[in-house]
Amino acid sequence: MSESNASATRITPGNALRPEDIAAADLKPSADVVEYALRLGDDSLMLAQRLGWWISRAPELEEDVALGNIALDLIGHARSFLSYAGHGLDKTEDDLAYFRSEPEFRCAHLFVQPNGDFARTIARQLLVSHYQFELYSRLMHSTDPTLAAIAAKAVKEVDYHRDHSSQWVLRLALGTDESRRRMIAGLKLTWPYVEELFVDDQLIDTLGDAAVRPSTLRAPVDSLLASLFAEAELEIPAVPAAVGGGRHGRHSEHLGYLLAEMQVLAREHPGATW
Template structure:
């Protein structure tokens, strides 16, 4: 199947060792993150953690066996990114990645609302993935030039994996939009459902202004992401959804209403057995 001419490479096999990048990057020689850098790492880590949790719900439920494997691999990649980012965020106040993942409530999370959207049907998940992966690819591509060496190193690894995530979503968008009348209807509906949460991804915040040269200014990513989405929509003969943007607020500590339920499932084992190790 041919799609838009995007710079995509074949996804390497998921290597469990690669998901230990956090431990390699954040060894004893790494200086603790400043409060602002830690907050920024928390934003990105929370995005990846919640997206991973959502995608794992497809295991044994995907429309075909190959998609069970593909979505599980993407979820594991996102979990690896979350581990790296949350571990770095925790160096500011001596908290572990587990502390940040399992022992904060929804008011303390900083994920953008897009990542909290329900899986819905398969087309809805692909619509969310198309936006999320296009955004993350542009973000990590830019973050490789960060003046913070740890963030730059995390981004350099993450961008290679997110490039596959983006290609996977692009190919499924084309397949669903160009398939049956029902698959096209569902793809259009999925895009309309997630589109209100796109603008928040590109909204500049005081934190990113303070971290000039370290953080990526969100608004600077919009052009690259729009270029990708426009190419996909043109190939799939889809229109951009005409829906009003959501107010969002995840970066400012206003959680999406469904986040509490997502965290209840994510955190239940750690909270039922505090201090357990296996």
């Protein structure tokens, strides 16, 4: 490869990160980086699938557009991470999205929780967006240049997701008695799945500075949420943590139903284009 071509395909923070850009860079990730990229890509892919359900069902037209745009942002993040993982597995992003079985997915349980009512969806989005903002803010400094570049692009979009969910929490918690009741109930149903996001494991130890240690994110996320909860006159839900395992392919029944809906067309017509 000539120097000019190398420069054209070099991935750095701020570059456009389409799947074809990642492939053109021809940077083969290690098996450990592949596993890490699958975790991040699967998180975003599953949440995007959940949020897409709200299109035409949100409480107001503006919110149809907002949740649809957040879902599209997340699909973009998923494409980048899964394309990078696929580059190390000689698979495409579509192979990984549509033709893996349930135990092969690495998403945390929070990302596949049912939508419930609008307040429950907002509670889930609040927790996810604050976690992802802190995660990507640190992943920008990864020693893996592709992960760093994906994070640098994603963090700008997640910052909007964080503001959007925070504004809705304030509106619902400080609104009517019914909206406040639903916001509190949504947080109680969602909070048990937070703990899994901050669990370290052997993969994180192996990756070192290429990854972000989840446990280091807990304090800043808790601090930001505590400030918002104080403003919204809410309390941190006193509920036990749910059993995790999503990072290692152990999922609840929710993922199976979600994959069945998401994968059916690709599996019925493999290789089809339109």
